[in-house]
Amino acid sequence: xxxxxxxxxxxxxxxxxxxxxxxxxxxxxxxxxxxxxxxxxxxxxxxxxxxxxxxxxxxxxxxxxxxxxxxxxxxxxxxxxxxxxxxxxxxxxxxxxxxxxxxxxxxxxxxxxxxxxxxxxxxxxxxxxxxxxxxxxxxxxxxxxxxxxxxxxxxxxxxxxxxxxxxxxxxxxxxxxxxxxxxxxxxxxxxxxxxxxxxxxxxxxxxxxxxxxxxxxxxxxxxxxxxxxxxxxxxxxxxxxxxxxxxxxxxxxxxxxxxxxxxxxxxxxxxxxxxxxxxxxxxxxxxxxxxxxxxxxxxxxxxxxxxxxxxxxxxxxxxxxxxxxxxxxxxxxxxxxxxxxxxxxxxxxxxxxxxxxxxxxxxxxxxxxxxxxxxxxxxxxxxxxxxxxxxxxxxxxxxxxxxxxxxxxxxxxxxxxxxxxxxxxxxxxxxxxxxxxxxxx
Ligand SMILES: Cc1ncc(COP(=O)(O)O)c(C=O)c1O
Numbered sequence: 001x002x003x004x005x006x007x008x009x010x011x012x013x014x015x016x017x018x019x020x021x022x023x024x025x026x027x028x029x030x031x032x033x034x035x036x037x038x039x040x041x042x043x044x045x046x047x048x049x050x051x052x053x054x055x056x057x058x059x060x061x062x063x064x065x066x067x068x069x070x071x072x073x074x075x076x077x078x079x080x081x082x083x084x085x086x087x088x089x090x091x092x093x094x095x096x097x098x099x100x101x102x103x104x105x106x107x108x109x110x111x112x113x114x115x116x117x118x119x120x121x122x123x124x125x126x127x128x129x130x131x132x133x134x135x136x137x138x139x140x141x142x143x144x145x146x147x148x149x150x151x152x153x154x155x156x157x158x159x160x161x162x163x164x165x166x167x168x169x170x171x172x173x174x175x176x177x178x179x180x181x182x183x184x185x186x187x188x189x190x191x192x193x194x195x196x197x198x199x200x201x202x203x204x205x206x207x208x209x210x211x212x213x214x215x216x217x218x219x220x221x222x223x224x225x226x227x228x229x230x231x232x233x234x235x236x237x238x239x240x241x242x243x244x245x246x247x248x249x250x251x252x253x254x255x256x257x258x259x260x261x262x263x264x265x266x267x268x269x270x271x272x273x274x275x276x277x278x279x280x281x282x283x284x285x286x287x288x289x290x291x292x293x294x295x296x297x298x299x300x301x302x303x304x305x306x307x308x309x310x311x312x313x314x315x316x317x318x319x320x321x322x323x324x325x326x327x328x329x330x331x332x333x334x335x336x337x338x339x340x341x342x343x344x345x346x347x348x349x350x351x352x353x354x355x356x357x358x359x360x361x362x363x364x365x366x367x368x369x370x371x372x373x374x375x376x377x378x379x380x381x382x383x384x385x386x387x388x389x390x391x392x393x394x395x396x397x398x399x400x401x402x403x404x405x406x407x408x409x410x411x412x413x414x415x416x417x418x419x420x421x422x423x424x425x426x427x428x429x430x431x432x433x434x435x436x437x438x439x440x441x
Contacts (some may be wrong), residue, residue: 019046022416024392032387033412035424036394037273040209040242040357040411043327044272044317051274054313058306067303074305078312085251085315087238087260090284095308097276097301099241099267100134103203105280106263107138108297109290110201110235113282116289119233122200126190126234128164130399132210133203133239142203145211146402160194162187164208165217168350168361169369169400180220188228196232201263206253209242211396213359213407214352222257235262235286241278242357245269246318246414249328249355256354262286272314272413277307323414331355334410334421341429347378347436356414362406362432371404378435379406385431391424408432 006013014026022045024032034042044051058074065072075095083091094109096102107125114122127133127142134140140149141156144164149156163186165179172182191199202225208215229236238261243253247269250256254264263286267278282290318324335351335358342348342360349363362378364370372378379395386393399405412424 021045021047022413022420030390032390032392033420033424033427035386035391035428036409036411037413039268039394040247040409041268041273042413043246043269043323043356044274044314045413045415048272048274048317050317051272051310051313054309055274055306058309062305065305066300067298071303072305072308074309074312075303078308078315081312081315086264086281087252087254088262088264088281088283089260090287091264091281092284092287093279093281094295094297095277095279095303095311096299097304097307098278099239099265100136100139101299101302102241102265102267102278102280103133103139103142103239104136105297106203106237106239106265107142107201109263109280109282109286109295110237112290112293112295112297113235113286114200116293119197121195121198122233124194124198125159125200126187126194126202127159127161128204129161130164130166130211131161131205131208131239133205134241143211145398147398160190162190162202164204164212164215165221166208166212166215167218168215168352170218176218179218180224183217183221184224184228187225188231191228191232191234196234199232199234201235201237202229203237203239205239205241206243206257206259207248207354207357209357210394211399213361213396213399213409214354214357215359216352216354217257222254222259226259237261237263237265239265241265241267242269242411245272245314246324246327247355247357247411249324249331251324270314271307271310272317274314275304275307275310276301277304277311318414321415327356327414330414330416330418330421331358333418334358334412334425337421337425338410338428341425342432345429345432345436345438347372348432353410356411356416358410360408360410360428360432362408371400372406374398374404379408381435382406382408382431385434386427389427389431391427391431393428 018025129144133143271277350361394409
């Protein structure tokens with residue numbers, strides 16, 4: 001009997017009692033390799049003394065003060081330091097408790113910026129189909145995963161959506177040539193259809209994450225869409241909740257594309273999962289017009305000092321251990337090993353990604369790329385088979401047509417060793433082989 005309204009209602013969950021490095025131990029003494037860092041959260045790894053120490057020290061100094069009444073040394077020091085790695089000029093951070101709150105903050109900030117400049121008509125935000133920005137109503141609405149929206153459709157529909165790059169199944173005419181320009185044209189056509197004077201912002205994940213499993217856009221994509229946004233005075237919001245803080249082998253996903261967004265959102269890896277934290281960052285240019293009139297927004301837990309202290313310790317740890325560089329090289333290794341191990345597996349259509357953000361797409365037929373019917377529960381079976389072998393993976397389903405589609409994701413902590421990468425690959429291979437009906441060798 002439990003009084004916990006759990007995330008999973010269809011099966012019993014093990015009780016986690018200990019976590020260290022890339023390993024989580026349950027109450028039965030079973031050890032799981034955290035192959036996805038939870039939900040692509042943990043970069044530094046579990047049980048890091050530097051992060052735990054920073055949390056304890058700040059808690060001993062000041063646990064909680066309201067963001068309208070005080071600032072803290074912890075928050076001021078973090079903001080100063082993180083501004084040096086953020087891909088924006090004069091970044092100003094608005095700390096919150098997680099990714100969805102960061103996205104809500106970014107949306108409101110974009111609106112507030114335009115109001116402050118006297119552009120009252122600008123309120124439409126453009127997101128992308130098959131994207132994910134969170135589960136609160138604004139973030140859900142601007143995201144593009146229809147299955148998550150279904151029950152709540154009567155409350156949604158304020159925002160518009162354009163195409164998302166997805167190289168494995170790209171439907172653009174002329175693919176692989178000219179796709180970047182085609183996506184930019186589609187975005188421009190949508191802006192013109194809405195009326196440029198009504199469009200406030202364009203929000204996108206630099207690299208497709210929770211819904212498309214580590215989809216890297218084609219060369220030139222980001223430059224082309226940013227150029228369209230600039231032409232029409234549309235703010236660019238980079239949602240770095242999953243891609244931020246080293247996950248892709250650079251500090252931020254947009255760093256791969258030399259993009260400097262107007263607003264950036266962070267969550268997950270900002271504290272490596274040690275504390276519920278995130279932020280929306282505004283460039284100096286966005287912040288300046290907003291400052292005089294203020295920002296009608298706020299949460300009880302925003303601007304939290306303990307969160308800032310943990311985030312700062314995370315930043316230092318990433319920097320000092322060159323963990324960002326390690327995410328790049330280890331990610332390369334993980335993809336190479338997965339490709340080799342899964343080369344003969346008939347249901348593995350694609351192994352993709354960047355840094356330690358890695359996706360595997362499962363299909364019934366490699367040649368046609370036909371997805372499995374959802375009724376076969378392929379992703380769920382692979383995750384269960386991996387769990388049985390002591391490997392935790394992340395997943396997404398339904399991306400192909402809103403119902404079918406099977407994606408499995410790796411996103412381990414950056415401290416994963418070569419031996420642990422090998423073990424994760426072996427366990428994943430055996431799990432996928434089992435589901436594919438191939439005898440494990
Ligand atoms: C790109 C992106 N934005 C926003 C979110 C929402 O973050 P949270 O679950 O912390 O609210 C996620 C979560 O997966 C995400 O991947």
